[in-house]
Amino acid sequence: MTALLDHLLATPLLAIALTLAAHAAGTRLLKALGAPAWCPPILAAALLLAGVLALLSIDYADYRRGAAWLMLLLGPATVALGLPLHQQMPRIIALWRPLLACLPVAVLLAAAYAVGIAWWLGAPPEILAALAPKSVTAPIALGINAQIGGPVSLMMGGLLITGVATVGFVSLGARLLGIHDERIIGLALGLNGHALGTVRAFEIGPVAGAFASLGMSLTGILSALFLPLAWRLVGA
Template sequence: MNPVEHVWDAVLEVARSPLGLIAITLGGYQLGRWLQARTGGHALAQPVLVAIAVVGTAITLLDVDYPRYLEASTLISFWLGPATVALAVPLHRQADQLKGFVLPLLVAVGMGAVVSVAGAVLIARALGADDVLQRTLAPKAATTPVAIALADSLGGIPPLAAAFAILIGIFAALTAPAVLTLLRIRDRRARGLAVGAVSHGIGASRMLREDETEGAFAGLGMGLSALAISLVLPLLALVLW
């Protein structure tokens, strides 16, 4: 075996190992963060999209199939669970600002959960989407880790649920402030809450750049909505299917 071939084999072997695949994932994410900083935090420049594109290309070129990548990257995806638990912290931070808004907030988020789950399923069904796709679309308003877990327990496709949640977050980040103004919602608490409840963290980060109160309530909306959707989904599933 000649030396060039020997080096090349070594490179491929390391790149295909869990270590190499995790390095590629982190590298893609850092590239995404760099791009986000370069574009001044544009809503389309989400590090997760860049990372997914980089990893998707890399595993195709390296001829690593998806289940193998998924296994190798367990070290990263494992932390989704603890991160979901950690969402209690932003909730805790905002809990003091709530005087006089608790009941409107809880009822509104509950309504939002029912409407967005039922809406997603019924629209998809009316347009001919199959059962699995309906179950995948149902939890998309929840924050991505919760949407993944819910799609899984409901019999949907978790990776697609993640993609849907990310996409709707980006759409919200681009359009939500203008849409809310069109709807004549002028209360900053309600504006933030609504965006967080239906478009989670990516939408919330846009609201935070608009205004601090809107950002705080978007964070709150995201946490409560994840909870509300988790509770409502099993019940709605009995009615919808």
């Protein structure tokens, strides 16, 4: 059995097959449960995949090496979100002043509160580095991680937890505060929840999806520009 796994892991086929199977199983499971908004299919898929890797004693580094081919699709998928941005450009331009005022603050807080809490709890610098890009979409977060360091597996876990938590808390907060404006909800989902929040925003409507795409894109750009610089300045 071990020899067979080693042979299969020498190619990307096993990692890709496990990933696609976990996603399909997670999607079917959540549909059977009524597709709760607080639990996206990727969370169920990640938990199923983690269980399979543990059961088969497959090292995460081996799995990640094979699944790297799928990671190549993240870039084009992110760029494709420019289409809804173009379609909603008149609405976005009309709000350029409040957007310009809130985006830098939101990006700063998205990185600062996670790093600050971890630092207060005594986390070492490599853990702080892994948590800093937690609200940035995966392709850009990987680039930031290459510059500031930190375990990639922890960073990816932070991205998943952040996205899932954002979907739940933004939905709950919007209900409690009586916010129904799709622009506000979508922007909050994209700013904090990157791709997972953006997917949820498109389920709400095209306007929410476009503003989530804007929030996710600009969060990624500003974080890529300033996080590595800030990391060097503080000497972390």
